[in-house]
Amino acid sequence: xxxxxxxxxxxxxxxxxxxxxxxxxxxxxxxxxxxxxxxxxxxxxxxxxxxxxxxxxxxxxxxxxxxxxxxxxxxxxxxxxxxxxxxxxxxxxxxxxxxxxxxxxxxxxxxxxxxxxxxxxxxxxxxxxxxxxxxxxxxxxxxxxxxxxxxxxxxxxxxxxxxxxxxxxxxxxxxxxxxxxxxxxxxxxxxxxxxxxxxxxxxxxxxxxxxxxxxxxxxxxxxxxxxxxxxxxxxxxxxxxxxxxxxxxxxxxxxxxxxx
Amino acid sequence: xxxxxxxxxxxxxxxxxxxxxxxxxxxxxxxxxxxxxxxxxxxxxxxxxxxxxxxxxxxxxxxxxxxxxxxxxxxxxxxxxxxxxxxxxxxxxxxxxxxxxxxxxxxxxxxxxxxxxxxxxxxxxxxxxxxxxxxxxxxxxxxxxxxxxxxxxxxxxxxxxxxxxxxxxxxxxxxxxxxxxxxxxxxxxxxxxxxxxxxxxxxxxxxxxxxxxxxxxxxxxxxxxxxxxxxxxxxxxxxxxxxxxxxxxxxxxxxxxxxx
Ligand SMILES: NC(=O)c1ccc[n+]([C@@H]2O[C@H](COP(=O)([O-])OP(=O)(O)OC[C@H]3O[C@@H](n4cnc5c(N)ncnc54)[C@H](OP(=O)(O)O)[C@@H]3O)[C@@H](O)[C@H]2O)c1
Ligand SMILES: NC(=O)c1ccc[n+]([C@@H]2O[C@H](COP(=O)([O-])OP(=O)(O)OC[C@H]3O[C@@H](n4cnc5c(N)ncnc54)[C@H](OP(=O)(O)O)[C@@H]3O)[C@@H](O)[C@H]2O)c1
Numbered sequence: 207x208x209x210x211x212x213x214x215x216x217x218x219x220x221x222x223x224x225x226x227x228x229x230x231x232x233x234x235x236x237x238x239x240x241x242x243x244x245x246x247x248x249x250x251x252x253x254x255x256x257x258x259x260x261x262x263x264x265x266x267x268x269x270x271x272x273x274x275x276x277x278x279x280x281x282x283x284x285x286x287x288x289x290x291x292x293x294x295x296x297x298x299x300x301x302x303x304x305x306x307x308x309x310x311x312x313x314x315x316x317x318x319x320x321x322x323x324x325x326x327x328x329x330x331x332x333x334x335x336x337x338x339x340x341x342x343x344x345x346x347x348x349x350x351x352x353x354x355x356x357x358x359x360x361x362x363x364x365x366x367x368x369x370x371x372x373x374x375x376x377x378x379x380x381x382x383x384x385x386x387x388x389x390x391x392x393x394x395x396x397x398x399x400x401x402x403x404x405x406x407x408x409x410x411x412x413x414x415x416x417x418x419x420x421x422x423x424x425x426x427x428x429x430x431x432x433x434x435x436x437x438x439x440x441x442x443x444x445x446x447x448x449x450x451x452x453x454x455x456x457x458x459x460x461x462x463x464x465x466x
Numbered sequence: 467x468x469x470x471x472x473x474x475x476x477x478x479x480x481x482x483x484x485x486x487x488x489x490x491x492x493x494x495x496x497x498x499x500x501x502x503x504x505x506x507x508x509x510x511x512x513x514x515x516x517x518x519x520x521x522x523x524x525x526x527x528x529x530x531x532x533x534x535x536x537x538x539x540x541x542x543x544x545x546x547x548x549x550x551x552x553x554x555x556x557x558x559x560x561x562x563x564x565x566x567x568x569x570x571x572x573x574x575x576x577x578x579x580x581x582x583x584x585x586x587x588x589x590x591x592x593x594x595x596x597x598x599x600x601x602x603x604x605x606x607x608x609x610x611x612x613x614x615x616x617x618x619x620x621x622x623x624x625x626x627x628x629x630x631x632x633x634x635x636x637x638x639x640x641x642x643x644x645x646x647x648x649x650x651x652x653x654x655x656x657x658x659x660x661x662x663x664x665x666x667x668x669x670x671x672x673x674x675x676x677x678x679x680x681x682x683x684x685x686x687x688x689x690x691x692x693x694x695x696x697x698x699x700x701x702x703x704x705x706x707x708x709x710x711x712x713x714x715x716x717x718x719x720x721x722x723x724x725x726x
Contacts, residue, residue: 273685296680296688314656316663316678327659355656364650365657367692368643372657373664374679375708379636381673381715383628390624396574396615397625397632398669399587403576404633405665409658413641418576419634420556425533428556432627440711447707448635451700455641 208232208346211261213279214270215239217317218293222270222350225325227251231349235264240271259284265342266291268311269302277301289339295366299333299359309334309343312362313352316373325351331362382441389437414455421452468492468606471521473539474530475499477577478553482530482610485585487511491609495524500531519544525602526551528571529562537561549599555626559593559619569594569603572622573612576633585611591622642701649697674715681712 210226212219212234219239226234234252239245242256255261261284269292271279276292283290286305295312302308310333317323330347332354334340340356347354357365380401384394407416420428429449436442470486472479472494479499486494494512499505502516515521521544529552531539536552543550546565555572562568570593577583590607592614594600600616607614617625640661644654667676680688689709696702 273688296691315660316667318678321667323663327663329656329659331656353656355653357652361650361652363691363695364646365652366688367695368647368652368654368657369660370679370681370692370705371639371643371646372661374677374681374712375704376636376639376661376664377668377673377677378708378712378715379631379639380668381677382711383631384673386624386631387628390621392617392621392625392628393615394628396589396591396613397628399589400575400629401632401636401665401668403583403587404636405661407576407581408637408640408661413637413644417634417637417641418578419630421630421634428533428626431556431623432630435623435627440707440714444635444707444711445630447700447704448638451642451704452634452638454700455638 208266208342208349209235209264210346211235211238211264211267212270213238213267214272215245216270216272217319218313219270220319221313221317221323221328222268222293223248223252225350229349229351232346235262236260258282261285263288265289266309266346268293273297277303280306289342291343295331295369296363299335307334307336307339309339310362311343311347312357312366314355314365314369326353329353329355331355331357331365333357333359333362382444386436386441417452417456419452421449422456424453468526468602468609469495469524470606471495471498471524471527472530473498473527474532475505476530476532477579478573479530480579481573481577481583481588482528482553483508483512485610489609489611492606495522496520518542521545523548525549526569526606528553533557537563540566549602551603555591555629556623559595567596567599569599570622571603571607572617572626574625574629586613589613589615591615591617591625593617593619593622642704646696646701677712677716679712681709682716684713 210232212222226232236253236255237245238255245254267290269276269279273294276297280290280303290302290306291309291311293311299308299310312331313328314331315328330352332340332343344354383397387394433442470492472482486492496513496515497505498515505514526549529536529539533554536557540550540563550562550566551569551571553571559568559570572591573588574591575588590612592600592603604614643657647654693702
């Protein structure tokens with residue numbers, strides 16, 4: 207049985223609470239949040255607190271607080287030499303106060319309080335300073351049903367960067383499509399099956415193999431037509447830059463072999 | 467019963483063949499392809515030909531040939547005043563020879579011969595010159611199990627442009643993530659659940675509401691770290707431009723309300 211104390215009750219904290227609460231191999235000691243109101247409805251399920259000095263002993267303390275609060279909260283913890291981890295993709299492990307055994311327990315997923323998620327779809331990237339701590343965190347992640355990946359700091363930062371491309375930047379592509387369809391009285395809804403299929407395709411095919419379209423085919427007539435349709439300069443810039451990127455990626459594929 | 471003759475046997479032609487073959491309300495008269503070999507394995511299921519002069523009467527002729535071949539093939543058809551449609555997102559309806567009744571039957575989906583697709587996920591955008599032809603094409607699409615949307619030329623071109631953003635450009639975001647993860651000995655596979663979830667989120671939430679991340683939060687420290695990690699100048703340019711686009715989109719949301 208692994209005992210956990212959770213700090214923070216935002217998107218990540220709330221999902222972790224639910225997963226730990228469900229797990230038979232993990233027990234939740236305490237749940238701390240700066241503002242007690244956001245967790246008070248859980249008080250019959252777990253011991254809650256907003257007083258950091260009351261934290262009791264646990265195998266691991268998971269800090270799911272905002273990136274900028276990690277260093278501060280880790281210093282405030284009223285003990286030392288216990289395992290303390292944060293959940294951020296781009297915060298250095300050494301931001302945690304060095305009085306602790308330290309680790310990172312980074313969930314590679316987009317978590318919102320309001321959206322359900324299956325933890326089998328939440329790969330946990332684990333980084334620790336001591337090897338022994340890795341094994342504990344690995345057991346913890348597996349107990350919650352998560353896939354696990356051991357990473358070093360550089361790899362974690364690269365994964366976070368890659369996540370920005372496939373999540374935030376992809377979502378901005380959807381947003382631009384939303385803007386241009388709505389402004390022309392067509393429906394963004396029509397694009398939803400295509401959005402799902404585009405994501406599904408790369409589940410078992412490389413993005414390189416999955417590419418199609420006018421940029422890849424070098425279809426200048428269509429590209430010119432599209433640029434003329436775009437009203438915002440910034441959208442034209444994005445169209446040009448990503449078209450160029452696609453063409454550079456596929457520069458060595460003969461045009462006649464490119465799928466339409 | 468609607469009778470159809472299909473021309474072309476690429477990605478779209480092959481999927482339409484299968485859907486028509488399965489449908490009880492649609493009969494396939496003939497299947498034409500320039501190179502007969504690619505359809506010869508179907509000869510027990512449908513009358514096949516590579517001789518355009520042998521085409522018999524049908525309610526509708528669907529041209530699923532490459533964009534550049536549409537005008538030419540439509541002129542070669544050995545009849546007039548029958549309904550002829552093409553399936554392209556960005557080809558003008560008037561590229562079809564004016565001796566025909568003309569229409570467009572544009573599937574808003576990414577179709578590959580090799581990948582199965584459920585036709586309920588293939589919205590058909592229909593454009594016709596005569597209203598009566600619209601009703602026939604609508605019945606045809608519904609008979610194949612497709613959602614239907616009536617569009618005019620401008621709307622169809624805008625939808626095709628939006629499809630480039632959510633399909634080709636999104637896929638290039640995946641590609642860049644693939645490049646940067648592979649070059650740093652991490653695994654693109656770890657990103658796959660996030661890719662699916664990002665697509666799933668906008669099925670019932672606007673991309674505006676779904677946005678998160680360092681660009682939206684104005685987290686300059688992380689943005690700088692990411693730029694330093696990117697090795698290709700072009701990737702830096704893309705990172706900067708899309709970060710700017712996200713910030714412009716959310717400029718009116720106070721920073722404190724932006725989700726992390
Ligand atoms: N959301 C995701 O998809 C995701 C994915 C991977 C990693 N992460 C990482 O997980 C961590 C939490 O993210 P989140 O999305 O859960 O954030 P969030 O929803 O904004 O929640 C932030 C939490 O931090 C607390 N907090 C903020 N500043 C604090 C301070 N100065 N002192 C004490 N507590 C403070 C908040 O307390 P109050 O309730 O009192 O405001 C809240 O409990 C971050 O490091 C983030 O980078 C997030
Ligand atoms: N694939 C998609 O996801 C998709 C989605 C929406 C719309 N579309 C549109 O649908 C149409 C077909 O696309 P596709 O992906 O099916 O293309 P494709 O797989 O490349 O197939 C092209 C077809 O056109 C034929 N063809 C090409 N040039 C010809 C010529 N000069 N004369 C006669 N036949 C010729 C080819 O015949 P051979 O077999 O003899 O080479 C083949 O049957 C295009 O207008 C495209 O814009 C495609």
